[in-house]
Amino acid sequence: MNNLNFINPFSVREDPGSSVGDLYTQNFSRHAKTGTVILNLGPQHPSTHGVLRVIVELEGEYVIRAEPVLGYLHRMHEKMAEVKTPWQFIPNMGRVDYLHPVAWNWAQVGACERLAGLEVPERAEYLRVISCELNRIASHLMWWGAFVMDLGGVTPILYAFEEREKINDILQIITGSRLTISYFRFGGVSADIDERFVRLTREFIPYLRERLKMYKALVTDNVILRRRLEDIGPMGVDICQRYGATGPVLRAAGLPRDVRRDIPYGVYPKLDFAIPAGPSDDCFGRYLVRLFEVETSLNIVEQALNELPDGPVKMDKAPKANWKLPAGETYFAVEGARGQIGVHLVSDGGKTPYRLKLRAPSFCNLSLFAEAAKGVLLADAIAILGSLDLVIPEVDR
Amino acid sequence: MDLSITSLAQIIIACLMVIGLMVANAVVMVYFERKTAGFIQRRPGPYEVGPRGTIQAICDSMKLLGKQLFIPGNVDWLLYFLAPVLAFFPVLLLFLPIPFGKFLTAMSVDEGILLILAFSGLGVISNILAGWSSNNKYGLLGAARAVSQSIAYEIPMIMSLLAVIFLSGSLNLSQIVEEQGSWPWQWNICVQPLAFFIYLVSLVGETNRAPFDLPEAESELTAGFHTEYSGMGFALFFLSEYANMLLVSFVCVTFFLGGWKGPFLDGFWWTFIKAYLIMMFIVWLRWTFPRVRFDQLLNINWKWLLPLSILNLWITAIVVKLL
Amino acid sequence: MTSLDSLAELFRQADAFVISNHDFKTQGLVMSAVIPAKNLVSLGRSLCAGGYSLLDISTLEASEGFLLTYHFDNINQPGRLAVRLLAPTGKPVVPSLCDVFQGAEWHERESRDFYGVVFDGNPNPLPLLLAEDFDGSPPLRKNPKDLAPLSALGLFGQPQSVDPAWEAYVNPPAKESSPKAEKQA
Amino acid sequence: MFRAIVDNIKGLWSLIVGLSITGRFFFSPVKTVHYPRQVVDPESLASYRGPLELVPADDVGGSKCVSCQMCVRACPGNCLTVIKGKEGKAPETYLYDFTLCCLCAACVESCPTSAIRFSHNVYLTARTREELHMDLLADLKARAAKASQ
Incomplete structure (x- = not known):
């Protein structure tokens, strides 16, 4: 297999192992044992959240091997960055991860700001934190509902949507959109908050805290859910290190790694918040870490609203749409809802960036699924897949 | 039992009425279930078709009737078409011995419960035929699950019913109701709470309803054994699922909740009210809980329900013997 | 915990052409090194032992060839590194890091999809993000004028040590190719 | 064995808690804004x-x-x-x-x-x-x- 033809890297396809299915299935079934079933989960499957496809080899109900197949939602964002000015690329970021677009906004805008050395007014930094954390809550709530739906409980997702709608209403006041948000601008943000934003957010924080208690009683403490999740899909520090997993997956494994704390950006160093680590590296641990993060984010929003300074929300002479980046290289990371979002930006001083590499946390988190799903039941494999919190547009970019 | 013309006519009329009941039940239950799901999830549910969406279920069934029959390639078409029919017709038979009212029984059989238990085992054959014949891996997995689940849950179900049969000393359903009184504390549920609980759990397992809907677990197996069915085939499975629910609810009412007897005025309405309350409970369960895993499902049955039901049976037997 | 000095020592052991320090505030890296491709796996092994995990592989198309930047971060104590390799345009073959960091498999396949870089040792020969029946050259820059030389991209921060051969390769004084580059291939 | 029984009884209690929550929501008013009979208030569309x-x-x-x-x-x-x-x-x-x-x-x-x-x-x-x-x-x-x- 290693004797690749160096001229055409894809020439292997002339040697299919079996003639059933497409090339991925053929390549996968080449190593299949006899008496097993090769099953394609997806790309249209209720629990793959979009268009992920996982080929699994089943012996009875046990998954012997699994291999995710990507690329059904690939949109070439990285190439698009090379033909658009940095400003024009901001709206793309909302489309990379539709659940936590603000963090991706931040990653790209922050990378350009670092490279160009732009100063962001302090009020804008606070607004960035507020919007990013509200959006993180929305993302985690959506994950919570979808995850419980993967486990067969259909109702919680609609409760989660109630809260998510409230957050969307709040974010819409400043960003103008509800899903594919492009709120950040080089040197600031696009709009200031108003009295209504503050009022709704202040109402929302105690409301969600109350609802979280309901979530706990309805779902977290539910014996069916606990027995579905406890001791399922353990992912220790070792596997996280080898696969580059970040975010709640790594934190559940017991390492309090969070870019907000480790490599601070924005005004996070001034804010006081806890980074959860543990309690267990199984699906239930990842579940608890995310719910804890919702509370953390609520605290951050509350603090940021209290400490919000006055001032402009955009620097003077903020870059326009035809702004050019200076030559140079930078790597900027932010903590998204799914893990470390990284932007590797290389510019040759031209109109458009020379290279923009997006590091999607879901991409790395998904890559460990093949190893984590070995030897588990099919239902557990679905639970593990759900506990990774995947957003397929982000995986495929 | 004499097979005169009148009794034959009685059976035929009863069959027609039961078909009517099954269809009406499905229509009502679809609407009811969707509304319940809606209210639990804080949305109105069906709303647009007819006043408050009441005609929605009828429209949907018309749509199912009018749909093209889509047959996937490489199906074993005889079995593929047989399966939905097999799912539907045994259920029909099962309604015959149910006493809806004091004199409202299609066919009063002395061994009524035996008939029900024997024929309810047929339902699973349709599931396995559907899963096998439709040439689909999800279907096959769903069928395998359906078989082991329904075999497993039949046992505690029968055991819990046996305890009641010990008490009343009869297999005749009317007789069992007659043994109970009109007021709730005179019902068998007060004498046999454990049996009632076991029956309730195995009822959910036997009808493949959430949280025990493993054969059609949509997040794992897309739709399980009926993945490849559309149109009328799907409608028949659907119909038989609701009919099965209704049936086990009727059995539950007969055995534990005093059948047609109720406070103030006995009559068939009590049977229906109680049966639909149980159906409501099943629906409520579905929209509240996540699904159990398959090994857990079997563990609940073999490690807990079965020993408990045997224990219950022993105690009942001893108590009946002593008293 | 790996201090900067021991890191530099690690890079030196891997025969790094260039070892440079970076301003973390603006560039987001603490240190970077350009190493010969053949030493990648051994360096990866020592980084793995030091608690580093692979963040991503970012491939850059420059006029000298494909510059692959492997970003590493320590999972115990944050500090981002970049390890770079240069794969020549005509025959871009580099060793695969899959044996050390299994997560590298997908990053490598992505790189192969979009840049045609071949990773020797990657267990999966199929495209990752492109269509399975995609047949053609990877979506590279067609016009050579679009390609920037490495020296124009400001990649190397404040170099600690620069191999003269590398200097000659990146900023060729004359037309002839450097012996170092051929050694890599 | 004894612990398993206690666990299961606690588990059953958690199921009852869950049922009571969804039961409560069953009787609480719906949240849907029923377009086109109702529309969201224009204030929330200002931006x-x-x-x-x-x-x-x-x-x-x-x-x-x-x-x-x-x-x-x-x-x-x-x-x-x-x-x-x-x-x-x-x-x-x-x-x-x-x-x-x-x-x-x-x-x-x-x-x-x-x-x-x-x-x-x-x-x-x-x-x-x-x-x-x-x-x-x-x-x-x-x-x-x-x-x-």
């Missing part, structure tokens, strides 16, 4: 970014646009077409292809005369692609005519 519209400069349907092409150049999706009129600076055509628009506000923020803005039209529907190719000048005139009536 909603709907399709673009031109800002009226006067009552007769004139625009503030000076045809400087800044918006056209800024647009990442190339959804704007502005053609300068024969006389003066006012545009002759201002076409807007909503199918390509990503509502990023690049045009709005780059306009030197603040001649375009986002409408708050949430309820836009179209049956064909062509309906989303909008002529903003005609739209501006229509709005002016409607306002004068």
